[in-house]
Amino acid sequence: MPIGRRERAKQDKRERIMAAARELLAQHGVSGVTTQEIADRADVAIGTLYLYASTKAELLIMVQNQKFAAAIDEGLVAASDAAEQGALESAVALIRPVVVCVREHVENGRTYLHELVFGDPAEPYRREGLVLAARLEHGVIGVLTRDGSIDATVAALLARVITAVIHVSTTATVYLHRSDDAVLADIREQIGAVLASRAAA
Template sequence: MSPTGLLGRRERNKAEKRRRIAEAAAALFAAQGYARTTTQQIAAAADVADGTIFRYASTKPELLLMVMNEQVADLVEKGRVAAASAPTVHEAVAALMGPLVALVRAQPDAAAPYLREVLFGEAGVHRDAALALVDGTVAQLAEILAPQVDAGGVGLSVEESARFVFSTLVNEVMRGALGRSPVGPENLTARVGVLLRGLGVV
Protein backbone atom coordinates (compact mmCIF):
# COMPACT_ATOMS: atom_id res chain seq x y z
CA MET A 1 0.00 0.00 0.00
CA SER A 2 1.28 3.45 -0.87
CA PRO A 3 2.04 6.00 1.91
CA THR A 4 -0.92 8.05 0.66
CA GLY A 5 -3.26 5.07 0.94
CA LEU A 6 -1.95 4.22 4.41
CA LEU A 7 -2.45 7.82 5.55
CA GLY A 8 -5.97 7.78 4.15
CA ARG A 9 -6.83 4.60 6.05
CA ARG A 10 -5.41 6.01 9.27
CA GLU A 11 -7.48 9.17 8.86
CA ARG A 12 -10.61 7.12 8.20
CA ASN A 13 -9.93 4.98 11.28
CA LYS A 14 -9.37 8.10 13.34
CA ALA A 15 -12.62 9.65 12.09
CA GLU A 16 -14.50 6.42 12.80
CA LYS A 17 -13.20 6.27 16.38
CA ARG A 18 -14.12 9.91 16.92
CA ARG A 19 -17.63 9.23 15.64
CA ARG A 20 -18.05 6.23 17.96
CA ILE A 21 -16.77 8.18 20.95
CA ALA A 22 -19.02 11.16 20.22
CA GLU A 23 -22.10 8.97 19.75
CA ALA A 24 -21.40 6.94 22.89
CA ALA A 25 -20.80 10.06 24.97
CA ALA A 26 -23.93 11.77 23.63
CA ALA A 27 -26.07 8.74 24.42
CA LEU A 28 -24.67 8.34 27.93
CA PHE A 29 -24.87 12.05 28.76
CA ALA A 30 -28.50 12.07 27.63
CA ALA A 31 -29.39 8.87 29.48
CA GLN A 32 -27.66 9.36 32.82
CA GLY A 33 -26.34 12.92 32.86
CA TYR A 34 -22.86 14.36 32.51
CA ALA A 35 -21.83 14.07 36.16
CA ARG A 36 -22.74 10.37 36.41
CA THR A 37 -21.01 9.41 33.19
CA THR A 38 -17.36 8.37 33.31
CA THR A 39 -14.85 8.35 30.50
CA GLN A 40 -14.40 4.62 31.16
CA GLN A 41 -18.09 4.04 30.44
CA ILE A 42 -17.81 6.06 27.26
CA ALA A 43 -14.72 4.15 26.13
CA ALA A 44 -16.47 0.83 26.76
CA ALA A 45 -19.57 1.90 24.84
CA ALA A 46 -17.43 3.18 21.97
CA ASP A 47 -15.28 0.02 22.00
CA VAL A 48 -12.01 1.89 22.37
CA ALA A 49 -9.25 1.86 24.97
CA ASP A 50 -9.74 4.25 27.90
CA GLY A 51 -6.85 6.47 26.86
CA THR A 52 -8.05 6.76 23.27
CA ILE A 53 -10.72 9.27 24.28
CA PHE A 54 -8.07 11.77 25.31
CA ARG A 55 -6.63 11.86 21.80
CA TYR A 56 -9.83 13.61 20.76
CA ALA A 57 -10.60 15.63 23.89
CA SER A 58 -7.95 16.32 26.52
CA THR A 59 -10.37 16.35 29.47
CA LYS A 60 -13.90 15.23 30.27
CA PRO A 61 -15.18 18.84 30.02
CA GLU A 62 -13.56 19.14 26.58
CA LEU A 63 -15.29 15.89 25.61
CA LEU A 64 -18.62 17.37 26.70
CA LEU A 65 -17.90 20.45 24.58
CA MET A 66 -16.96 18.30 21.60
CA VAL A 67 -20.18 16.29 21.82
CA MET A 68 -22.55 19.14 22.59
CA ASN A 69 -21.02 21.50 20.02
CA GLU A 70 -22.22 19.20 17.26
CA GLN A 71 -25.76 19.24 18.63
CA VAL A 72 -25.73 22.98 19.29
CA ALA A 73 -24.39 23.75 15.80
CA ASP A 74 -27.38 21.93 14.30
CA LEU A 75 -29.77 23.74 16.64
CA VAL A 76 -28.24 27.13 15.88
CA GLU A 77 -28.75 26.50 12.17
CA LYS A 78 -32.38 25.50 12.77
CA GLY A 79 -32.87 28.66 14.81
CA ARG A 80 -31.30 30.78 12.08
CA VAL A 81 -33.63 29.34 9.45
CA ALA A 82 -36.69 29.84 11.68
CA ALA A 83 -35.65 33.40 12.54
CA ALA A 84 -35.28 34.30 8.86
CA SER A 85 -38.98 33.71 8.24
CA ALA A 86 -40.31 35.16 11.53
CA PRO A 87 -42.72 38.07 10.96
CA THR A 88 -41.52 40.29 13.85
CA VAL A 89 -38.23 41.02 15.55
CA HIS A 90 -39.57 39.57 18.83
CA GLU A 91 -40.48 36.32 17.12
CA ALA A 92 -37.17 36.23 15.23
CA VAL A 93 -35.15 36.52 18.46
CA ALA A 94 -37.31 33.87 20.16
CA ALA A 95 -36.96 31.60 17.11
CA LEU A 96 -33.17 31.98 17.08
CA MET A 97 -32.84 31.13 20.79
CA GLY A 98 -35.68 28.60 20.92
CA PRO A 99 -33.63 25.51 19.97
CA LEU A 100 -31.23 26.20 22.85
CA VAL A 101 -34.20 26.25 25.23
CA ALA A 102 -35.38 22.96 23.71
CA LEU A 103 -31.96 21.42 24.33
CA VAL A 104 -32.00 22.51 27.98
CA ARG A 105 -35.47 21.05 28.46
CA ALA A 106 -34.44 17.77 26.83
CA GLN A 107 -31.02 17.37 28.48
CA PRO A 108 -30.71 19.57 31.56
CA ASP A 109 -28.03 17.35 33.12
CA ALA A 110 -25.76 17.88 30.12
CA ALA A 111 -26.82 21.38 29.06
CA ALA A 112 -26.03 23.08 32.38
CA PRO A 113 -22.39 21.90 32.56
CA TYR A 114 -22.01 22.58 28.84
CA LEU A 115 -23.08 26.21 29.25
CA ARG A 116 -20.77 26.53 32.27
CA GLU A 117 -17.83 25.25 30.24
CA VAL A 118 -18.63 27.58 27.35
CA LEU A 119 -18.75 30.60 29.65
CA PHE A 120 -16.08 29.78 32.22
CA GLY A 121 -14.12 26.72 31.05
CA GLU A 122 -10.43 26.44 30.31
CA ALA A 123 -9.07 27.22 26.87
CA GLY A 124 -9.12 24.37 24.39
CA VAL A 125 -9.97 23.57 20.80
CA HIS A 126 -13.53 22.49 21.60
CA ARG A 127 -14.21 25.52 23.80
CA ASP A 128 -12.91 27.70 20.98
CA ALA A 129 -15.43 26.02 18.68
CA ALA A 130 -18.19 26.65 21.24
CA LEU A 131 -17.24 30.33 21.48
CA ALA A 132 -17.35 30.55 17.69
CA LEU A 133 -20.94 29.27 17.87
CA VAL A 134 -21.69 31.99 20.42
CA ASP A 135 -20.14 34.68 18.21
CA GLY A 136 -22.13 33.45 15.23
CA THR A 137 -25.38 33.56 17.19
CA VAL A 138 -24.61 37.05 18.50
CA ALA A 139 -23.88 38.20 14.93
CA GLN A 140 -27.24 36.81 13.83
CA LEU A 141 -28.95 38.61 16.70
CA ALA A 142 -27.22 41.83 15.71
CA GLU A 143 -28.50 41.39 12.15
CA ILE A 144 -32.05 40.94 13.47
CA LEU A 145 -31.81 43.92 15.83
CA ALA A 146 -29.96 46.35 13.55
CA PRO A 147 -33.04 47.87 11.85
CA GLN A 148 -34.85 48.21 15.19
CA VAL A 149 -32.36 49.31 17.83
CA ASP A 150 -31.57 52.99 18.27
CA ALA A 151 -27.95 52.58 19.32
CA GLY A 152 -27.61 56.23 20.30
CA GLY A 153 -30.81 56.18 22.32
CA VAL A 154 -29.89 53.16 24.45
CA GLY A 155 -26.19 53.91 24.75
CA LEU A 156 -25.15 50.54 23.30
CA SER A 157 -24.00 49.63 19.82
CA VAL A 158 -26.04 47.07 17.93
CA GLU A 159 -23.29 44.50 18.61
CA GLU A 160 -23.35 45.30 22.34
CA SER A 161 -27.16 45.14 22.36
CA ALA A 162 -27.07 41.74 20.68
CA ARG A 163 -24.50 40.41 23.15
CA PHE A 164 -26.57 41.78 26.05
CA VAL A 165 -29.68 40.01 24.77
CA PHE A 166 -27.78 36.77 24.19
CA SER A 167 -26.02 36.80 27.58
CA THR A 168 -29.22 37.57 29.48
CA LEU A 169 -31.20 34.86 27.73
CA VAL A 170 -28.44 32.29 28.17
CA ASN A 171 -28.29 33.16 31.87
CA GLU A 172 -32.03 32.49 32.12
CA VAL A 173 -31.64 29.26 30.17
CA MET A 174 -28.89 28.20 32.56
CA ARG A 175 -31.08 28.98 35.56
CA GLY A 176 -33.73 26.82 33.96
CA ALA A 177 -31.26 23.97 33.44
CA LEU A 178 -30.40 24.16 37.13
CA GLY A 179 -34.10 24.13 38.08
CA ARG A 180 -34.05 27.70 39.40
CA SER A 181 -36.56 29.20 36.97
CA PRO A 182 -39.10 27.95 34.43
CA VAL A 183 -37.72 27.26 30.98
CA GLY A 184 -39.97 26.92 27.95
CA PRO A 185 -41.15 28.73 24.83
CA GLU A 186 -43.61 30.91 26.71
CA ASN A 187 -40.99 31.99 29.25
CA LEU A 188 -38.53 32.71 26.46
CA THR A 189 -41.06 34.88 24.63
CA ALA A 190 -41.80 36.89 27.78
CA ARG A 191 -38.12 37.49 28.49
CA VAL A 192 -37.44 38.49 24.89
CA GLY A 193 -40.26 41.03 25.14
CA VAL A 194 -38.82 42.58 28.29
CA LEU A 195 -35.32 42.81 26.84
CA LEU A 196 -36.39 44.29 23.55
CA ARG A 197 -38.60 46.88 25.20
CA GLY A 198 -35.54 47.95 27.19
CA LEU A 199 -33.74 48.45 23.87
CA GLY A 200 -36.59 50.51 22.49
CA VAL A 201 -37.97 47.77 20.25
CA VAL A 202 -41.78 47.75 20.47
Protein backbone atom coordinates in the same frame (compact mmCIF):
# COMPACT_ATOMS: atom_id res chain seq x y z
CA MET B 1 -7.81 12.89 -2.69
CA PRO B 2 -9.01 9.78 -0.83
CA ILE B 3 -7.82 9.61 2.75
CA GLY B 4 -5.35 6.93 3.80
CA ARG B 5 -5.97 3.89 5.96
CA ARG B 6 -4.50 5.53 9.07
CA GLU B 7 -6.70 8.60 8.71
CA ARG B 8 -9.76 6.41 8.12
CA ALA B 9 -8.96 4.49 11.32
CA LYS B 10 -8.63 7.73 13.28
CA GLN B 11 -11.89 9.02 11.87
CA ASP B 12 -13.65 5.77 12.71
CA LYS B 13 -12.41 5.90 16.32
CA ARG B 14 -13.50 9.51 16.68
CA GLU B 15 -16.96 8.69 15.36
CA ARG B 16 -17.28 5.72 17.72
CA ILE B 17 -16.20 7.86 20.67
CA MET B 18 -18.68 10.58 19.66
CA ALA B 19 -21.51 8.07 19.33
CA ALA B 20 -20.72 6.45 22.68
CA ALA B 21 -20.42 9.78 24.47
CA ARG B 22 -23.64 11.08 22.91
CA GLU B 23 -25.59 7.98 23.92
CA LEU B 24 -24.24 7.63 27.48
CA LEU B 25 -24.40 11.33 28.28
CA ALA B 26 -28.01 11.47 27.06
CA GLN B 27 -28.91 8.44 29.20
CA HIS B 28 -27.04 9.23 32.41
CA GLY B 29 -25.93 12.87 32.34
CA VAL B 30 -22.39 14.11 32.68
CA SER B 31 -22.18 13.22 36.37
CA GLY B 32 -23.55 9.71 35.86
CA VAL B 33 -21.00 8.35 33.40
CA THR B 34 -17.24 7.90 33.43
CA THR B 35 -14.68 8.26 30.67
CA GLN B 36 -13.91 4.56 31.09
CA GLU B 37 -17.53 3.66 30.39
CA ILE B 38 -17.47 5.82 27.26
CA ALA B 39 -14.22 4.20 26.14
CA ASP B 40 -15.70 0.74 26.72
CA ARG B 41 -18.85 1.60 24.76
CA ALA B 42 -16.71 2.97 21.91
CA ASP B 43 -14.50 -0.12 22.04
CA VAL B 44 -11.28 1.86 22.41
CA ALA B 45 -8.61 1.93 25.10
CA ILE B 46 -8.91 4.74 27.63
CA GLY B 47 -5.57 6.09 26.44
CA THR B 48 -6.94 6.27 22.91
CA LEU B 49 -10.01 8.16 24.12
CA TYR B 50 -7.74 10.73 25.80
CA LEU B 51 -6.11 11.42 22.44
CA TYR B 52 -9.45 12.79 21.26
CA ALA B 53 -10.71 14.39 24.47
CA SER B 54 -8.61 14.66 27.61
CA THR B 55 -11.51 15.06 30.07
CA LYS B 56 -15.16 14.16 30.42
CA ALA B 57 -15.99 17.85 30.11
CA GLU B 58 -14.31 17.93 26.70
CA LEU B 59 -16.34 14.92 25.62
CA LEU B 60 -19.51 16.71 26.67
CA ILE B 61 -18.51 19.86 24.80
CA MET B 62 -17.65 17.82 21.72
CA VAL B 63 -21.14 16.27 21.75
CA GLN B 64 -23.03 19.43 22.69
CA ASN B 65 -21.29 21.52 20.03
CA GLN B 66 -22.97 19.44 17.35
CA LYS B 67 -26.37 19.90 18.95
CA PHE B 68 -25.77 23.61 19.54
CA ALA B 69 -24.75 24.14 15.90
CA ALA B 70 -27.87 22.35 14.64
CA ALA B 71 -30.08 24.42 16.98
CA ILE B 72 -28.55 27.68 15.73
CA ASP B 73 -29.07 26.60 12.12
CA GLU B 74 -32.71 25.84 12.87
CA GLY B 75 -33.14 29.13 14.71
CA LEU B 76 -31.67 31.22 11.90
CA VAL B 77 -34.14 29.71 9.44
CA ALA B 78 -37.04 30.30 11.85
CA ALA B 79 -35.95 33.90 12.44
CA SER B 80 -35.88 34.54 8.70
CA ASP B 81 -39.37 33.07 8.36
CA ALA B 82 -40.60 35.34 11.17
CA ALA B 83 -38.96 38.50 9.80
CA GLU B 84 -42.26 40.19 8.93
CA GLN B 85 -43.45 39.82 12.53
CA GLY B 86 -40.80 42.22 13.84
CA ALA B 87 -37.59 42.06 15.87
CA LEU B 88 -39.09 40.55 19.03
CA GLU B 89 -40.80 37.61 17.33
CA SER B 90 -37.78 37.02 15.08
CA ALA B 91 -35.47 36.98 18.10
CA VAL B 92 -37.71 34.52 19.94
CA ALA B 93 -37.89 32.31 16.84
CA LEU B 94 -34.09 32.35 16.67
CA ILE B 95 -33.50 31.37 20.28
CA ARG B 96 -36.33 28.83 20.70
CA PRO B 97 -34.33 25.86 19.30
CA VAL B 98 -31.30 26.93 21.33
CA VAL B 99 -33.27 26.95 24.58
CA VAL B 100 -34.76 23.54 23.78
CA CYS B 101 -31.28 22.23 22.96
CA VAL B 102 -29.73 23.46 26.21
CA ARG B 103 -32.65 22.14 28.28
CA GLU B 104 -32.89 18.77 26.50
CA HIS B 105 -30.82 17.31 29.35
CA VAL B 106 -30.63 20.06 31.96
CA GLU B 107 -27.46 18.88 33.70
CA ASN B 108 -25.59 18.50 30.42
CA GLY B 109 -26.79 21.87 29.14
CA ARG B 110 -25.84 23.71 32.32
CA THR B 111 -22.43 22.05 32.43
CA TYR B 112 -21.84 22.82 28.75
CA LEU B 113 -22.57 26.53 29.12
CA HIS B 114 -20.53 26.69 32.34
CA GLU B 115 -17.56 25.09 30.61
CA LEU B 116 -17.77 27.51 27.68
CA VAL B 117 -17.85 30.53 29.99
CA PHE B 118 -15.30 29.46 32.58
CA GLY B 119 -13.13 26.88 30.80
CA ASP B 120 -9.91 27.38 28.87
CA PRO B 121 -10.87 29.27 25.66
CA ALA B 122 -7.76 27.92 23.92
CA GLU B 123 -8.93 24.30 24.23
CA PRO B 124 -10.14 23.28 20.74
CA TYR B 125 -13.63 22.07 21.61
CA ARG B 126 -14.30 25.07 23.86
CA ARG B 127 -12.99 27.35 21.13
CA GLU B 128 -15.43 25.73 18.71
CA GLY B 129 -18.26 26.23 21.20
CA LEU B 130 -17.35 29.89 21.66
CA VAL B 131 -17.40 30.36 17.89
CA LEU B 132 -20.92 28.92 17.92
CA ALA B 133 -21.94 31.26 20.75
CA ALA B 134 -20.62 34.18 18.71
CA ARG B 135 -22.63 32.93 15.72
CA LEU B 136 -25.78 32.99 17.84
CA GLU B 137 -24.95 36.51 18.99
CA HIS B 138 -24.41 37.63 15.39
CA GLY B 139 -27.76 36.07 14.52
CA VAL B 140 -29.42 38.25 17.17
CA ILE B 141 -27.59 41.30 15.78
CA GLY B 142 -28.94 40.45 12.32
CA VAL B 143 -32.48 40.26 13.67
CA LEU B 144 -32.18 43.60 15.46
CA THR B 145 -30.67 45.49 12.53
CA ARG B 146 -32.97 44.02 9.88
CA ASP B 147 -35.44 46.91 9.79
CA GLY B 148 -32.78 49.62 10.04
CA SER B 149 -34.11 51.18 13.27
CA ILE B 150 -31.17 49.95 15.37
CA ASP B 151 -27.61 50.52 14.23
CA ALA B 152 -25.01 47.76 14.37
CA THR B 153 -23.13 49.13 17.40
CA VAL B 154 -26.24 49.33 19.58
CA ALA B 155 -27.49 46.00 18.25
CA ALA B 156 -24.22 44.35 19.30
CA LEU B 157 -24.69 45.61 22.87
CA LEU B 158 -28.31 44.50 22.95
CA ALA B 159 -27.33 41.08 21.59
CA ARG B 160 -24.88 40.66 24.48
CA VAL B 161 -27.69 41.46 26.92
CA ILE B 162 -30.10 39.06 25.19
CA THR B 163 -27.62 36.18 25.15
CA ALA B 164 -26.92 36.82 28.85
CA VAL B 165 -30.66 36.58 29.49
CA ILE B 166 -30.75 33.26 27.65
CA HIS B 167 -27.80 31.96 29.67
CA VAL B 168 -29.26 32.86 33.06
CA SER B 169 -32.78 31.72 32.18
CA THR B 170 -31.60 28.30 31.01
CA THR B 171 -29.06 27.56 33.76
CA ALA B 172 -30.16 29.23 37.00
CA THR B 173 -31.26 26.68 39.59
CA VAL B 174 -34.40 28.64 40.44
CA TYR B 175 -35.70 28.11 36.88
CA LEU B 176 -34.94 24.40 36.50
CA HIS B 177 -38.46 23.22 37.36
CA ARG B 178 -40.03 25.33 34.61
CA SER B 179 -41.14 23.94 31.28
CA ASP B 180 -39.44 25.01 28.06
CA ASP B 181 -42.51 27.06 27.15
CA ALA B 182 -42.44 28.87 30.49
CA VAL B 183 -38.73 29.64 30.14
CA LEU B 184 -39.24 30.88 26.58
CA ALA B 185 -42.18 33.05 27.67
CA ASP B 186 -40.01 34.60 30.37
CA ILE B 187 -37.16 35.19 27.93
CA ARG B 188 -39.60 36.74 25.45
CA GLU B 189 -40.83 39.13 28.15
CA GLN B 190 -37.28 40.14 29.04
CA ILE B 191 -36.29 40.70 25.40
CA GLY B 192 -39.46 42.73 24.92
CA ALA B 193 -38.51 44.91 27.88
CA VAL B 194 -34.98 45.40 26.49
CA LEU B 195 -36.31 46.43 23.08
CA ALA B 196 -38.99 48.66 24.60
CA SER B 197 -36.38 50.44 26.73
CA ARG B 198 -34.28 50.99 23.63
CA ALA B 199 -37.27 52.37 21.72
CA ALA B 200 -38.12 54.72 24.58
CA ALA B 201 -34.52 55.96 24.73
